[in-house]
Every structure is written in structure tokens, then in C-alpha cells.
Amino acid sequence: MTEVKVFRVTGEIIKHNLKTSFRKEMRALKAEEAVDSIYKEMGSKHRAKRFQIKILEVREISPEEITNPSIKKLTLGEREIVE
Secondary structure (H helix, E strand, C coil), rough: CCEEEEEEEEEEEEECEEEEEEEEEEEEEEEEHHHHHHHHHHHHHEEEEEEEEHEEEEECCCHHHHHHHHHHHHHHCCCCCCC
16 A cells, blocks of 8 residues: 655745745655646635746654644654654
8 A cells, every 4th residue: 555645835826916835735646646636726725826836845754853733643643743
């Protein structure tokens, strides 16, 4: 069985004369799936077309590096790390 990984995707949305940076954590099997999810989410929430979204970096992160509480809870389950 394939293990679900957590990816941190950084990029920017360029619309008209406005540039907005973003950093998002996504759970996916492969980096390509994480990028596709970013395109879908940013297009839905920010009404940005795919050509307006520029992906700068995609990297797999360890469970200790996760900052999103929802993603952390899904990844770690009951063995949550106490900070």
C-alpha cells in the first residue's frame, strides 16, 4: 500500500498588477497530486486561472515540520506531538 505524504507548496498568484505569495501544506501520494490540488483550491477560493498561479517550490516535509493543525492531526492521528 502507498503511504500518504505531506508536501509544502510555495508560490504566488499574479493577477493584474497584484502579486500574492502563498505557502500551503497538502497531503498527497505524489508531488504532482499536491500541485494539482493547489491549482484547484486557489482557483476556487481566489478565482485564479492556472496560468495566473506560479508554483515556486514543492517539497516533502516531515511530520515535525507541519504547521497546519488539521494536517498534523490527520497525519499523526492519536500520537500527536506535544510542544
